[in-house]
Each structure stands twice: as C-alpha cells, then as structure tokens.
Amino acid sequence: MAKNKSKKARRVEETAEQRPQGISWKTVAAILVSISTLVGAIVGGLDFINYLREGYQQFLWLGLAVLGVVWLIILWLLFNQRNAYGILWVAVTIVAGVVILNGWHSYIQTREAKLVVLIAEFDAPEEVYGLRNEILEKLNADFANDADIEIESVNEVITPDSDSGSPHAIELGKNFHADVVIWGWYRPTKNLNINIHVENLSAKHLPLKESENLRPIANLDELESFSFQQQVGQETSALISFLSGFIDYSAGDFDRSIKHFDQALAGISLQPRLFKITNDILFLRGNANNHLDNYWLAIDDFNLAVELDPNNAVAYNYRGISYNFLNEYKLAIHDFDAAIQIDPKEVAAYVNRGNSYAGLGDDNRAIQDYDQAIKIDPQLAQAYNNRGLSYATLQDYPRALDDYTYAIQIDPHDEDPYNNRGVCYATLGNYSRAIQDYDKAIKINPQDASAYINRGNAYSGLGNERKAIEDYTIAIELIPEEPGAYVNRGNAYATLADYDNAIRDYTKAIQINPQYEKAYYYRWLIYQKLGKTMEAEMDFKKYEELTGQKP
Numbered sequence: 001m002a003k004n005k006s007k008k009a010r011r012v013e014e015t016a017e018q019r020p021q022g023i024s025w026k027t028v029a030a031i032l033v034s035i036s037t038l039v040g041a042i043v044g045g046l047d048f049i050n051y052l053r054e055g056y057q058q059f060l061w062l063g064l065a066v067l068g069v070v071w072l073i074i075l076w077l078l079f080n081q082r083n084a085y086g087i088l089w090v091a092v093t094i095v096a097g098v099v100i101l102n103g104w105h106s107y108i109q110t111r112e113a114k115l116v117v118l119i120a121e122f123d124a125p126e127e128v129y130g131l132r133n134e135i136l137e138k139l140n141a142d143f144a145n146d147a148d149i150e151i152e153s154v155n156e157v158i159t160p161d162s163d164s165g166s167p168h169a170i171e172l173g174k175n176f177h178a179d180v181v182i183w184g185w186y187r188p189t190k191n192l193n194i195n196i197h198v199e200n201l202s203a204k205h206l207p208l209k210e211s212e213n214l215r216p217i218a219n220l221d222e223l224e225s226f227s228f229q230q231q232v233g234q235e236t237s238a239l240i241s242f243l244s245g246f247i248d249y250s251a252g253d254f255d256r257s258i259k260h261f262d263q264a265l266a267g268i269s270l271q272p273r274l275f276k277i278t279n280d281i282l283f284l285r286g287n288a289n290n291h292l293d294n295y296w297l298a299i300d301d302f303n304l305a306v307e308l309d310p311n312n313a314v315a316y317n318y319r320g321i322s323y324n325f326l327n328e329y330k331l332a333i334h335d336f337d338a339a340i341q342i343d344p345k346e347v348a349a350y351v352n353r354g355n356s357y358a359g360l361g362d363d364n365r366a367i368q369d370y371d372q373a374i375k376i377d378p379q380l381a382q383a384y385n386n387r388g389l390s391y392a393t394l395q396d397y398p399r400a401l402d403d404y405t406y407a408i409q410i411d412p413h414d415e416d417p418y419n420n421r422g423v424c425y426a427t428l429g430n431y432s433r434a435i436q437d438y439d440k441a442i443k444i445n446p447q448d449a450s451a452y453i454n455r456g457n458a459y460s461g462l463g464n465e466r467k468a469i470e471d472y473t474i475a476i477e478l479i480p481e482e483p484g485a486y487v488n489r490g491n492a493y494a495t496l497a498d499y500d501n502a503i504r505d506y507t508k509a510i511q512i513n514p515q516y517e518k519a520y521y522y523r524w525l526i527y528q529k530l531g532k533t534m535e536a537e538m539d540f541k542k543y544e545e546l547t548g549q550k551p
Contacts, residue, residue: 118178123185138233216273238267261285313343363390381410415441483509
C-alpha cells in the first residue's frame, strides 16, 4: 500500500511537472548541423546562382543571415531557461559580434585604401588562346606581394549584347567593391576582332574614362604564337602599376609612387597596343621627383617626354619648372618660350616664365608675363600674387597690395597672398595690419613656419618681444634647421637683455650655417657689451672675412 505523500512533496512534483523541460544539447547540435547543411547547400549552388546572373554574394549573405537568426533564437531559448551555458554563450556571442564588426570595419578600410581590380571571364575560346588567363596570371605574378593592389577574378562571362556589357560589368564590380573591372571578347577570325573593356568605378579620381572599349590591332598569327597575349598582359600590368602610382602621388607618398611608375614604364612597349600612358607616367614621375627635390631626375623624365612628343607644350613647361627649382633661369625661359610658341594660350608657361625673369632680377619683364597670364585667365590668383611680389620688389607697394588683395578675393583659402600682403604692410610700418594677415595665413596653414617668423618680426616691430619669441619658437619647432629664426629670436632676447639666450641662439644659427654673417655680427655686439674681448674679436674677424667689410 502506497504511503500518502505530504502536501509539500506534492507541490514539488506539481512544480516539476509544470516546469518547461527545455531543449537538450543534442537538439542544439542537430539544429546547428541543419544550419550548416543549409549554408553548404547555398554555397554549393554558386554555379546555378552565376547562371541566374544575380551574383553569389547576395545568397551568401542570405545564408549567413539565416544562420544568425537561428543562432539568436537558440540563445534566446537558452537564456529564457536561465541556463548557465546559455548566459555564457550570450556573453560569448556579444564579444564575438564586437570583434567581428571591428574586424569587418578594419577590412573595409584596408580594402578601400587598395586598388581593387576585377578580371571577368572573356567571351572567347579561352581554352585555346588564353588571353584573359595571360592577363590574370601576369597581374597575379606582378602584384602578389603588393599591399596596395588587390587582384580578383570572377568566373563569369560578360557579353557585349545590349542587355549586358558595361552595365553588367559595373554591377559586378560594385558587388566586389572593385575600382576597375576588365572584361572582353574576341573572335579568332581572319579579320581578328578583339575588344577589351575597362570600367572605372573608383572614387579615387583615377586618370581613366568611366568606360572604355579598346580594340587593339593584331593578326591571327600573333594570337596563335602567343606574342599578342604576352604584350597585352604586360601593358595591363603597366596600367595597374600606373594607377596605383597615381593614388600614391595624390596622397603625397612620392617615394612609393615613383616605385609604381618605374614598374609601369618597364611594362610599356615602344608601340603599345592598348594603353598610351607613357607621357602621363613621365609627367607624374617627374613631378614626384620635383617634390622630392630630385630635380635632375625630373628633367630626365621631361626630356623623354619631349623626345616622345616634340610638340607637347606641357612637357616643355614642366621641364622649365624643374630648371626654375635649380635656379637655371635661362634654361627655364628657353623651355617656357618653346611651350608658348607651341601653344600661345598655355597660361602656366607665362606665369612660370615670369617667375624665371623675377629670379634673374628682371621684375619689369616678369610683370609683362603676369599681365599676359591674367589677360588669358582673369581669375588666376597665382598670377596676381606673383605680380604683387614683383611690384613689391620694385617698391611699388600700392600696386602690390592691390594684387595681393585681388588674389585673396579669388582664392581666400591660399595662405601665400595673406603672408605676402602682411610683409608689404610690415614694410610700410603698419605692423598691426600685418599681424592680421599673418593670423589668417596661420589659420589656413598652421604648419607655415614663414608666417610665424613674419608675425614674430611684426610683434618685434611693435615692441612686443615676448610675443615675438613665442612665434620664433614655434617656427623653430616646425623647421629646426632654419638659422634665420634663431637669429631673430636671439635679437628679441638681446632686446630683453637676456644675453645668455641671445648668444645661444646666434651660436645655434652659426652651427647650422657657418657662413651666416648676421649671426656673427649680432653675437659680436653682445660680446662687446659683455666685455668679452677675445670672443668679440673672433666674431669681428669672421664677419669681415665673410662680407669684406667691417661691422
């Protein structure tokens, strides 16, 4: 006979019968296996997806979304049961989600910084001639270790019919976040018909048309001997190197850009079939060398550009700019003359020739060239600014001020006219007005050391030596090897009777430039004041030796 159970025991049993039994780990495992099977089926159906021309990525994301939803349902069930493992996996999922999101964001940023090139299948008998395969193999071989370039391929044929072609290539490129998509088709008939398309999807302002159809001339023998494929592969690799170099150049990484330009030039033949970019590469590499102060290397590039096209005014203009940097003004003028003769409307050549004449001290002739540049382009701020400099050199300050002001009106975001107008005001003794202009120049470009030096000079002119010292110190921090800033600061310290700091600054200026006669002169004055006869005599002799006159 069964014993009667207590009320407490019955309540426990009733509670146990009412408590949800939950799902077992076997059930969870079964669900995960089912999900994995589902995702595998989706990925395994890529050929069918490609056939539908919808792109596999959308389906892959759909599969991952389904997996994520089911995973969240499982976590909710476990968490709702107050299962200890469920709470643990919720925490793990949150941490993993944060890590994945950060990793994905980093991946997108890294990919956006790269040049991504997508190569589609060619509509052609590739199993026989392998043009697309040669392009792809060449790109993979040349850029396998290049962190700036990503080469991707898709096993999808893009046909040139009206419903496909470029629109399909562009859509495909967007799916892969590609900057450039290359696709094509050819027919190995007697009259060989080859079409290679390049789509520019990049937001990096690449020097490419948005869509270009290239039709290289070749014969069937070249295709069958594989010589044509090899040349096209080399030229395509050269194009990608050039584009990557252009991105580096635009970002101000001139050393890296030159490496890519070198690689591009190595792949360009004398008679290119596809891409006539040799002059573009030479111009950019020459300018990159100018930025790196490699002026003679830049001239070598522009020499080649002139040889390739003797009637290219831009090539002469660029070479003249390099000569200007070297203070070879007569050679520069010769090149600017040639550029103007080829193209009388080449406004940059007039401005640059004006700069050359100014460098030779012929400011009247320089003003004539600036006048001509302004006549061609009345909104050319640089011409007004440079003409203002020539007027200031000729001590025609009212005209100089007018030109600087007009340059500022045209381009209020250029610090140079503010700086130059400030110098003009300071020369006229209007230091307060000069400081206002220097303030604006510094606001536009806080890294402009010359503006700090000039403002320091203006403060000194107003007798505010402490403010002057602050500006000279900032200038020295920006350009530690500028001796003039040390001399100016030394003068400010001397005015404040801080002779130790003054001597220290003059000495530093001499260490930077042992030929800087002003530093010896000012230090000589301080040594005399301090009664240091021997030191003063040494500076006196050095100043006399450098200048040929007594201080």
